[in-house]
Amino acid sequence: MQAFIFDMDGTMVDNMMVHHRAWQLKLKELGLDLTLEEVKERCHGKNEEIIERLFPNRFTPEERYQVSFEKEEQYRAVFKNELRLIDGLKAFLDKAKAANIPLGIGSAAPAENVDFVLDNLGIRHYFSSVVHSGLVDKGKPDPEVFEKVAKELGVSLDKSLVFEDSPTGAKTSVNAGCQTIILTTTHDKTEFEAFSNIKLFLNDYQNLTIEYVKSLF
Incomplete structure (x- = not known):
């Protein structure tokens, strides 16, 4: 195992319900009234891609950026x-x-949110590569984000382990050729039945050892 690559939201911090509430409020302002379960199902990936998917051809790129910015401020x-x-x-x-073991972050979050977590929690120094949504052309489940992290770390993706929390993240790791550990902070195990690359489900990282992780592969 050459490296560990972490998603951030829902994987490092348990914040997805806050994201879902923020999306729900912003979408309601825009005239789309979704339940939290509907938000969970439909709001994944890069913000601008979410907005275009939910409101096809309604907003210019500049307007999509502004909607995203306001949602993330909330x-x-x-x-x-x-x-x-x-x-x-x-x-x-x-x-x-x-x-x-080299550590990297491959997140669909914008730069402001990644900085918000890493700097407020004082953990930036752990990671030799941090790739956010502003550094990729295609959002998850396209593997570009993990490919960039692996390149910056100087490792092979097929010898890297990804930590994720969502089916979209699991699909991204499949597309990247990575094995995966899933944090069940947001999604139930049953939502991952289609993925053969998942080695372990965790509620949290307590008592997890490097030796045990290596023994899974």
């Missing part, structure tokens, strides 16, 4: 007081660094 305002790492993650990152 998210950060709500989540700031709740921001914390998923239990056990910091200890696991320490173990990975001690074992000289």
Whole structure:
């Protein structure tokens, strides 16, 4: 195993319900009234792609960016007081660094949200590569984000392990040729039955060891 690549939202911080609420409020302002379950099913990937998918040809690229910016401002305002790492993650990152395993982040989140998490929690120094939505042309499940992380880390994707939390993320890792560990913060195990590349489901990172992870492969 050459490297660990982490998704961020729902994988490093348990924030997806806050994102869903922020999307629900913003979409209602735009005239689309969705339940939280509908938001969960339909709002995944890069923000601008979500907006175009839900409102085909309604907004210019500049307007899609503005809608995305406003939604993310709402998210950060709500989540700031709740921001914390998923239990056990910091200890696991320490173990990975001690074992000289390169670490990267491949996130569909915009730069502002990635900075919000990494800098407020003081964990940027763990990661040798951080790729957010602003650095890729295609959002998940296109594998571009993981390909960029692997290139920056100097590792092969087929020898990298991805940590994800969503079916879209699992599909991204399939497309990238990676094995995956899933955090069940947002989605139930039953939603991943189509994916053969999943090695383990976790509620959190507590008691997870590097030796055990390596034994799965």
